[in-house]
Amino acid sequence: MSAVSFSSVSKVFNTPKGPFQALDDVTLTIEEGEFFGLLGPNGAGKTTLISILAGLARASSGSVSVLGSDVQTQFAAARRQLGVVPQELVFDPFFNVRETLRLQSGYFGVKNNDAWIDELLENLGLADKAGANMRQLSGGMKRRVLVAQALVHKPPIIVLDEPTAGVDVELRQTLWQFVARLNKQGHTVLLTTHYLEEAEALCTRLAMLKRGRVVALARTSELLGAASANVLRFKTDDALPPQLAAQARVTGRVAQLPAQDAQEIEQHLSQLRAAGVRVEDVEIRKADLEDVFLNVMAQAAGEGAP
Numbered sequence: 001m002s003a004v005s006f007s008s009v010s011k012v013f014n015t016p017k018g019p020f021q022a023l024d025d026v027t028l029t030i031e032e033g034e035f036f037g038l039l040g041p042n043g044a045g046k047t048t049l050i051s052i053l054a055g056l057a058r059a060s061s062g063s064v065s066v067l068g069s070d071v072q073t074q075f076a077a078a079r080r081q082l083g084v085v086p087q088e089l090v091f092d093p094f095f096n097v098r099e100t101l102r103l104q105s106g107y108f109g110v111k112n113n114d115a116w117i118d119e120l121l122e123n124l125g126l127a128d129k130a131g132a133n134m135r136q137l138s139g140g141m142k143r144r145v146l147v148a149q150a151l152v153h154k155p156p157i158i159v160l161d162e163p164t165a166g167v168d169v170e171l172r173q174t175l176w177q178f179v180a181r182l183n184k185q186g187h188t189v190l191l192t193t194h195y196l197e198e199a200e201a202l203c204t205r206l207a208m209l210k211r212g213r214v215v216a217l218a219r220t221s222e223l224l225g226a227a228s229a230n231v232l233r234f235k236t237d238d239a240l241p242p243q244l245a246a247q248a249r250v251t252g253r254v255a256q257l258p259a260q261d262a263q264e265i266e267q268h269l270s271q272l273r274a275a276g277v278r279v280e281d282v283e284i285r286k287a288d289l290e291d292v293f294l295n296v297m298a299q300a301a302g303e304g305a306p
C-alpha cells in the first residue's frame with residue numbers, strides 16, 4: 001500500500017479577480033518509508049497540496065488517500081496517520097508547551113503519553129521550556145513546538161511544510177537527525193523546503209511543482225545525474241557577453257555557468273577573455289540540486305496554469 005497517493009488533484013480558488021487554479025492535475029504516489037521532497041517556488045501550490053492531504057482544504061477534483069483511506073470520505077482514519085507541521089505558526093497562547101502537547105495527544109485519543117512527550121521535548125531542544133507559556137517563546141521555538149505537536153501521536157506519516165524556516169542552524173541539524181531517525185524506524189516523511197541543500201541531503205525522491213503542476217518527479221540521484229556535471233564559478237564586476245549571460249546564474253558579483261566538461265569550461269573562459277571580462281576567484285564545482293531546480297524551472301517557463 002502506498003503511504004500517500006494524490007490522484008489527478010486540481011484546486012481552483014475563487015478570488016475577487018475570478019477563478020485561480022492553484023493545482024493542476026497533480027498525480028504522485030509516495031511509498032511507505034520514503035523520505036520525499038516537494039519543491040517549488042513561492043506560490044507553486046505546495047501548501048495547498050498539503051492542506052488537501054491534511055483535510056484542511058478540499059480538492060476541486062481528484063482524490064487523495066493516506067494508507068488507503070480517502071482524505072474526504074474517511075477523514076478521521078486518514079488524519080490519524082498524519083503528523084502535519086504547518087507552515088503558518090498557529091497555537092493557543094493560553095497553554096504552556098507541555099499542556100499544548102498533552103492536549104494534542106488527547107485530540108488523537110492517546111493517553112499516558114508523557115514519556116514520548118519528554119523525548120520530543122528533549123530531541124527538539126525544548127526540555128527547559130516545557131513550563132513556558134506559548135506566548136513567551138521566540139518564533140523559532142514556536143516552530144519547534146509545532147514539530148513536537150505533529151509527532152505527539154507517533155504518526156506513521158510525517159508531513160513537514162517548511163519546518164526549518166526561521167530556525168537556527170543548530171536546531172536544523174538536531175531536527176534533521178531526529179526526523180532521519182524516525183524515517184529509519186519506518187516513518188514516511190513528506191517535506192517541503194526552500195533549503196535545497198537539505199532536500200538534496202535528505203530526500204530520496206523529489207517532486208518539483210511549478211504553478212500547480214508537477215514539472216519533475218524522480219529520484220534525487222537521477223535529477224542530479226541528469227544535470228550538467230560542473231559549474232564554473234567566479235567573481236566579476238564586468239557585464240557578461242550575451243551568449244554567457246543567457247545561461248549564467250548571477251548573485252551580486254558572483255556568476256555561475258553550467259559546463260558539461262573541461263572543454264566547455266575552457267570555452268567559457270576564452271569567451272570571457274575575448275569579451276574583456278576580468279574574473280577573480282575562479283572555481284569549478286559539481287552541479288547541485290539548486291542548479292537542477294533552476295534548470296527545471298527555467299525549462300518549464302511558460303508552462304502551467306495561467
Ligand SMILES: Nc1ncnc2c1ncn2[C@@H]1O[C@H](COP(=O)(O)OP(=O)(O)OP(=O)(O)O)[C@@H](O)[C@H]1O
Binds near residue numbers: 014015022040043
Ligand atoms: N485561500 C486562497 N484563496 C485564493 N488563493 C489562494 C488561497 N490559498 C492559496 N492561494 C494561491 O494559491 C497559490 C499556491 O499557494 P501555496 O500556499 O500552495 O504556495 P506554496 O507553494 O506553498 O508557496 P510558498 O513556498 O510561498 O509557501 C498561490 O498563488 C496562492 O496565492
Ligand SMILES: [Mg+2]
Binds near residue numbers: 046047048
Ligand atoms: Mg507554502
